[in-house]
Amino acid sequence: MSELSLPKKAIDWFRNITTLAIVVAVIWSLIGLEIRWERLIDLPADLFLIGTLMFGNLDIADFPNLAGAMWESISIAWVGTLIAALFAIPLSFLAAENLVGRPIAWVIRQVFNILRAVPEVILAIALIPIFGLTPLTGVLAIGIGSIGTLGKLFYEVIESIKKNPLEAADAVGANKLVRFRWGVLPQVMPEMTSFVLYRFEVNIRASAVMGLIGAGGIGNDVALALRFKDWEVAGMGLLIVILGTILVDAISGAARKRIIKGTQAKPIELAEV
């Protein structure tokens, strides 16, 4: 048999350059950061010690108070998410290129992008001097911070609607409002509702830390307990955060499945958020 030569493999420049960039970035970070790595040796022992202190003798007497604080966190997330949706819905229709012109859509999208970049905690820091150390600060931080993500998810849904019902609406002589009501809304409502719930789940995590900087909710209790080495309270608080978050995730997730059931909606791609 004569030797066969395979066709020459093309050099994947995109891949090579990306890989190189990542390697350089990692090395730069490793050299640049002055980390006391030796502290890692004690870390498992320290963590174990703190773990025993926190969870070793949990006191059920701490529960009601902390559960109430967790409820406040959940409330902050829910009201904040609703406020965000209230703004994101109308804005997202203006950001959909199939409903409005490109220039308007572009401007609204940049607003979404800017809002998306800033973490809620930073917003909360800015709002504290105005609204004080109250849950309302957390609500507004989450409300403003979620407009961007929700808006982006919403306009992607709007842009993926089917044109057929719109054509039917045109053919019966419908005006713009009727066209919107029956051609667009029924197609986007289930997904939008489901995205609001999804964002609520994400915001539970954000609101749980609002308290670390004093903006209401359970984070405040946990932060104080850790600062004053009140280990049992911190442990109970952490446990409640974990259980509460998982519980809300489960309920909201089940509701989302029900809403989307029977439609061809694409699953939420976290990677696009």
Added chain:
Amino acid sequence: MISFKNATVEYQPGVKAMDNLNLEIKEGEFVVVVGLSGAGKSTLIRTINNLVPLTSGELYVDGEAVHDLSRKKMRALRSRIGMIFQGFNLVDRATVLQNVLMGRVFKLPTWRTVFGAYPKKDQQVAAQALNRVGMLDRAYSRATDLSGGQRQRVGIARALAQEPKVILADEPVASLDPPTSHAVMQHLQKINQDLGITTIVNLHFLDLATAYGERVIGLREGKLVFDGPGSECTEEVFEGIYGRSLTAEDTLSEEA
């Protein structure tokens, strides 16, 4: 009723989907339009309710000059023309009744449509339309829960609810299986005979065209190449329209 005078539609310069068409369709006629895909069947139908505007020429429908209509008058004209689509074009997440009531929107104030508050009288029109296609008992089913043939019957009911002068059907059976196709065509034929609504149907299958078309119009590259009764349509005539010999895919039934 409908009259094309030197009507031309040009999508891009040089690409004509309708080429200098002259055609008269009288009130109450049942016309079947045949031709290869891309021959301009879809364009012909969509010019009648101005979903596709003419590039040049004249078109009169029910006394209105379609090539020269204000938006308001255009919507009024569209409300008098029912349309049936290949893909049914129903609102999937709405009920059958809500879909059929879409046919009433032009005659009602916008707020009623937006809130779904339809008067009894219009509900009765919708009920009559559903009854005619045998879908009354499914009035409150969701459109997604229906089979293809049932969805098309809802599509027909929506057009009927407009109490139209003209019904346009764009490949109404292309997504359906043979028995269902015949059922849908029979509904259209019966509506034409009972109510005298002028009906124009695009068809892909030649045996359906000869079976149902009182009058058959053949299009090729946007030009009118045949116009005569369905009974005169021989294999030779179709080969002339298609510009090639016929294959099994050109007919609905298995033997061809």
Added chain:
Amino acid sequence: MTASKVELPKKPGIPGAIIFSLVFAFVLTVVTMITVEFSLTEILTNFGRRNLVADGLFNPDFGQILSERSLSAFIETLQLAVLGTVLGGGMSMFMAYWATEFGNPIRWLRAIVRTFNNVVRSIPDLLWALLFVTAVGIGILPGLLALFFFSMAVVTKLTSDTLDGIDMGPIEAAKASGSGLISMLRTAVIPQILPSYTSFVLYGFELNLRASAVLGLVGAGGIGSRIEFFRSRGDWSEVWGLVLMFFLVVFLVERFSVTIRRRLV
């Protein structure tokens, strides 16, 4: 139409589940609004009032980022994000693999891994930082650990969802041709998930970059400590200067990362 009057079938009532959901959502909204002491008038009057924060926002000090301490804190933040993501993303590969049926056939062990993943995922970034500050003291190490766990949680979740949905055909084929575990992974699993995995890691990087800005608020290093410093002094021009410059960079990095992610999937 001359047809005689026909009766529509009886209109079905609204399904109980929908009524329940609507009532539930309404009650939830009312109760939560009371809990957070929601007040529209307070919002409107407070936003309308002139305040130092807004003054700072309209007069930001962009030069602050170039001052020696802020610049080094800023670079530190970027480095933390890179390293935290690489370590967390790498670890998540294993965590995701052990959470799947073919990677971990022992049922109870798999349940433990999955529970662990869920618990890790339910703890927010800043809370991780606070926990590690408590454990190892103030510095950048707790920041790195926080980002490690945080990005590991996110990437693990996304990757294991992808692993659950991969085509089992190539795996069977690899097993049938007698390949061992490593070569099976190499030829049948990794090619299937590598593009999405890479894109998840990049996504984790974007999240970490944003999170790294706030780590300093609880003493875990980076630009956040500078932001906190100026905030405690009430220097809002400096605060906003740092925040805006930082998020300009985040924004640019994110655009870049999104472009790469698009090319991958």
